[in-house]
Amino acid sequence: MPDAITAEGLVKKYGDVAALDGMELTVPEGTVFGLLGPNGAGKTTTVRILTTLLRPDAGHATVAGFDVVRDAGRLRAHIGVSGQYAAVDDHLTGAENLEMVGRLYHLGAGRSRRRARELLERFDLAEAADRPVQGYSGGMRRRLDLAGALVAAPPVLFLDEPTTGLDPRARIGLWDVIAELVAEGTTVLLTTQYLEEADRLADRIAVVDHGRVIALGTADELKDRVGGERVELSLADAASLEGAARTLAPLAAGDVRIDAAALRVTIPVADGVTALTRALGRLATERITVRDAGLRRPTLDDVFLSLTGHQADDKTEETVR
Amino acid sequence: MNALRLAVADGMTIARRNALKIRRAPDLLGGVVMLPIVFVLLFTYVFGSMIDVPGMSYGEYLLPGIFVMTIVTSAQITGYTLTQDLQKGVFDRFRTLPMSPSAVLTGQTVSDVIMNVTSIVTMALVGLVAGWRIRSTPAEAALGFLMLLLFAYAFSWVTATVALALRTPEVFNNLATILSFPLVFLSNAFVDSTRLPGPLKAVAEWNPVSTLVQAARELFGNTSPALPVPAAWPLRHAVPVSLLWSLLLLVVFVPLATRLYNRAVSR
Ligand SMILES: Nc1ncnc2c1ncn2[C@@H]1O[C@H](COP(=O)(O)OP(=O)(O)OP(=O)(O)O)[C@@H](O)[C@H]1O
Ligand SMILES: [Mg+2]
Numbered sequence: 001m002p003d004a005i006t007a008e009g010l011v012k013k014y015g016d017v018a019a020l021d022g023m024e025l026t027v028p029e030g031t032v033f034g035l036l037g038p039n040g041a042g043k044t045t046t047v048r049i050l051t052t053l054l055r056p057d058a059g060h061a062t063v064a065g066f067d068v069v070r071d072a073g074r075l076r077a078h079i080g081v082s083g084q085y086a087a088v089d090d091h092l093t094g095a096e097n098l099e100m101v102g103r104l105y106h107l108g109a110g111r112s113r114r115r116a117r118e119l120l121e122r123f124d125l126a127e128a129a130d131r132p133v134q135g136y137s138g139g140m141r142r143r144l145d146l147a148g149a150l151v152a153a154p155p156v157l158f159l160d161e162p163t164t165g166l167d168p169r170a171r172i173g174l175w176d177v178i179a180e181l182v183a184e185g186t187t188v189l190l191t192t193q194y195l196e197e198a199d200r201l202a203d204r205i206a207v208v209d210h211g212r213v214i215a216l217g218t219a220d221e222l223k224d225r226v227g228g229e230r231v232e233l234s235l236a237d238a239a240s241l242e243g244a245a246r247t248l249a250p251l252a253a254g255d256v257r258i259d260a261a262a263l264r265v266t267i268p269v270a271d272g273v274t275a276l277t278r279a280l281g282r283l284a285t286e287r288i289t290v291r292d293a294g295l296r297r298p299t300l301d302d303v304f305l306s307l308t309g310h311q312a313d314d315k316t317e318e319t320v321r
Numbered sequence: 322m323n324a325l326r327l328a329v330a331d332g333m334t335i336a337r338r339n340a341l342k343i344r345r346a347p348d349l350l351g352g353v354v355m356l357p358i359v360f361v362l363l364f365t366y367v368f369g370s371m372i373d374v375p376g377m378s379y380g381e382y383l384l385p386g387i388f389v390m391t392i393v394t395s396a397q398i399t400g401y402t403l404t405q406d407l408q409k410g411v412f413d414r415f416r417t418l419p420m421s422p423s424a425v426l427t428g429q430t431v432s433d434v435i436m437n438v439t440s441i442v443t444m445a446l447v448g449l450v451a452g453w454r455i456r457s458t459p460a461e462a463a464l465g466f467l468m469l470l471l472f473a474y475a476f477s478w479v480t481a482t483v484a485l486a487l488r489t490p491e492v493f494n495n496l497a498t499i500l501s502f503p504l505v506f507l508s509n510a511f512v513d514s515t516r517l518p519g520p521l522k523a524v525a526e527w528n529p530v531s532t533l534v535q536a537a538r539e540l541f542g543n544t545s546p547a548l549p550v551p552a553a554w555p556l557r558h559a560v561p562v563s564l565l566w567s568l569l570l571l572v573v574f575v576p577l578a579t580r581l582y583n584r585a586v587s588r
Contacts, residue, residue, distance in 0.1 A: 053416055073422075081417040087412075088411070089338065089411055091342040092338065101414070
């Protein structure tokens with residue numbers, strides 16, 4: 001399968017800050033590629049270079065077979081973009097916004113109008129279609145911007161944090177839309193802060209930090225890199241956390257982690273169910289009350305933590321040997 | 322579609338967008354319709370009753386000056402909307418579309434022409450009610466209106482350039498106000514420039530606004546033999562020099578604005 005997007009050695013500097021520092025990626029046609037990374041990792045900068053909004057200082061990239069710098073003009077007919085911040089026109093209505101985009105894709109007046117109505121329907125904006133965007137909520141603007149990316153049904157889509165600011169219903173709606181598009185052969189590059197989203201949508205995920213890819217693979221591959229199964233135990237009170245960790249240390253295949261806020265002890269284990277049973281037995285002997293116990297596969301959260309050294313959200317954890 | 326047809330089609334799409342915007346935004350609409358009406362009424366009735374011009378009514382002498390003043394002030398709307406669009410990221414959307422890169426600025430300036438037609442027609446009608454008369458041939462009068470529109474179009478490119486250089490609406494508004502006041506008031510728009518004291522007189526007589534006002538007065542027949550003939554060269558050839566000014570502004574500021582636009586949006 002040919003690659004819809006390629007990028008090699010992309011560098012972009014802002015003064016002393018290297019927003020991108022050797023960014024590499026390839027996305028095969030008809031797949032979803034997720035860029036995952038903390039704030040300031042370089043996700044938006046990557047998207048802006050691939051969508052011809054920025055010129056890289058070094059390196060080169062192609063989208064749909066066109067060089068993003070040399071063939072920028074022709075490339076634009078083949079992409080749809082929804083940036084991190086909604087680029088919609090306040091004084092125009094939702095329908096007028098999309099019609100304008102359609103005309104600028106040169107779809108013609110009639111097709112632009114029909115396409116606009118169709119997308120407004122699909123993004124749950126039919127009722128607000130003829131109201132100026134000024135009065136839209138944040139999530140409505142976001143959806144209108146996303147609809148703008150789809151107007152020309154482009155073969156390659158770039159979505160920078162597409163679900164930020166969407167309510168759960170709209171988020172799931174968008175996931176469905178993306179799944180449909182991919183089934184029809186569209187290639188999607190999306191950035192996200194939601195690990196769950198990358199896990200669910202992306203065929204391949206690149207974890208980005210400090211302007212370069214630090215890990216690449218399917219969600220499962222990334223999770224395997226972090227390790228196998230873990231036993232997770234929630235305790236009744238904080239006082240017993242240290243004792244529990246000491247008691248369980250002999251069963252652990254690695255570091256035992258304590259999450260004081262969640263009253264949780266996590267132990268990496270080699271022999272799943274057996275370890276769980278033995279852990280519960282030992283704690284019962286020590287008269288430590290367990291509220292909840294389970295066997296867990298690593299989440300992308302763990303991947304994030306172990307690769308970037310900081311967690312996607314702000315949980316405080318400490319490690320006990 | 323070839324490149325030129327594409328550029329024209331895209332320019333029209335952007336112009337339509339801007340026209341819709343002006344219709345929906347009360348502050349912009351006020352600038353286009355209300356302000357000109359206020360200018361005409363205020364100047365003809367308030368100052369018209371105080372100031373005498375030999376051989377004609379002050380109101381009649383004044384209206385070409387008000388036309389030009391309105392053109393200069395309403396061209397600032399171009400700059401203001403451009404800086405707003407820059408800040409709101411709408412240009413990011415445009416720049417990822419396969420549209421003609423020149424369309425944003427041509428569309429913007431073309432919609433300004435529509436806006437200027439609206440305000441000049443409004444002023445002419447209100448002026449006629451308030452006693453203004455066209456005393457030239459219909460052909461001369463038509464040339465007068467076209468000349469005003471051409472200058473307005475050229476001046477839009479000037480404010481577009483300034484706006485793209487400054488980038489923020491607030492800074493642009495302040496600077497535009499500071500610059501447009503002397504441009505309009507150090508001219509012959511409201512007073513007879515031959516009666517100004519020495520250095521002011523020289524500034525006023527070489528000010529392009531004066532040239533345009535003088536040309537409009539001649540083309541609408543709003544002059545009087547009783548008025549002293551200005552000695553300055555541009556005022557004695559006001560019509561051709563006005564056209565030259567418009568062309569000069571276009572030649573300088575169209576490429577300049579285009580360069581600044583391309584730079585401003587690719588940061
Ligand atoms: N226009 C700019 N001027 C100066 N620095 C910039 C500019 N744009 C980006 N940067 C810097 O480049 C780095 C990468 O920014 P980028 O917006 O690509 O991050 P991101 O991964 O999209 O982050 P977020 O999750 O917050 O959206 C940051 O350190 C940022 O401060
Ligand atoms: Mg970002």
